[in-house]
Amino acid sequence: MRGTITATGILLAVVAGYALSCAIRPYRDCWCCDGRGHHRSKRKSKLSRPCRWCRASGKRLRVGRRLWNRARRLHRDAGVAR
C-alpha cells in the first residue's frame, strides 16, 4: 500500500514537472531538421529545401502543450455551445 502511494506521488510529481516545463517552454527544436528549418541536400550543392515538419520555422510544439491546447479548445467550444 505504501509503495502504491509513493509510486503515485512520484508519477504526479513527474507529470506536474512536465506540465510546468511545457508551460515555460512550449516549443522545442524540430527533430527532423535540428531546429534549422531547412534540410541540406545530400549532394554538396548549396540548395536546401524547407522542412515540412516544422514548416521551415525550426520549432515544434511539444506534445504536452499540444494536448493542453486541445483540452482548452474543447473546454471553450463546450462553453460556447451552452
Ligand SMILES: [Zn+2]
Ligand atoms: Zn524541421
